[in-house]
């Protein structure tokens with residue numbers, strides 16, 4: 407088999423559970439070195455996509471490859487490391503023993519101490535699985551995911567059980583990993599994590615990819631900008647007819663116009679209402695884009 411130049415390639419991937427289309431024709435190619443956030447509301451198909459990529463579930467149709475390998479081959483080779491939400495830990499073993507055991511399964515693992523350090527669990531090495539808090543378990547799973555020294559890390563809501571400080575430490579460890587040119591795909595509900603950490607955002611809804619691009623591109627897809635101004639004598643009906651305007655919110659003389667073309671809207675607004683003042687134009691945040699692109703009945 408020729409080595410695929412992509413770190414991840416999902417083609418025509420489908421998985422149904424009864425009548426539920428958990429993954430409904432996903433196409434996704436991730437280049438080596440990309441850090442990709444997988445976003446979407448509950449039930450969008452993120453975990454199923456991750457499971458298909460790891461070979462934990464078989465697709466009804468389509469293929470998933472990792473550097474040209476099947477999921478099973480990639481897992482066996484240590485090319486892919488995974489951190490899953492409910493990933494089992496051995497309750498009777500210590501964190502150090504668990505990492506040691508996983509290391510022994512791989513040809514060229516990281517030194518165990520190094521994996522523990524990168525995951526911030528050096529102090530927990532002697533602690534048993536039963537004695538770990540939710541956030542500590544997540545960090546132990548991170549050490550286990552790192553120890554094969556994988557080229558691709560796949561993480562399903564890695565920081566879900568972590569407090570703010572632990573989360574910051576976790577992303578510091580991740581930066582250490584990605585700075586060496588490794589590839590990461592992580593599913594998350596925290597938009598600020600996607601905004602801060604990902605090069606690319608893939609938005610899923612109903613088992614499909616509904617947006618894919620940089621944070622800035624996904625924001626732009628959601629339909630532009632908001633213009634806020636104080637406009638004496640404004641008529642909401644007239645404002646709604648200005649070019650590019652998709653929504654008008656008025657409170658007294660204060661107005662917020664959502665616009666697909668803020669330049670055209672602003673020119674027309676000032677022509678119509680020369681007394682308009684305190685004008686502010688702002689981009690839609692990732693949160694706004696997320697809500698608009700994943701809303702039920704959204705056009706995309």
Ligand SMILES: Nc1ncnc2c1ncn2[C@@H]1O[C@H](COP(=O)(O)OP(=O)(O)OP(=O)(O)O)[C@@H](O)[C@H]1O
Nearest residue numbers: 423426427428446447448449450451452453454455
């Ligand atoms: N093993 C299963 N059996 C039956 N239905 C399933 C199974 N796994 C997932 N589903 C269904 O498939 C759909 C997609 O679920 P999935 O867990 O992939 O979504 P998700 O985007 O990860 O959601 P969340 O953000 O809540 O974790 C949902 O409707 C879910 O109920």
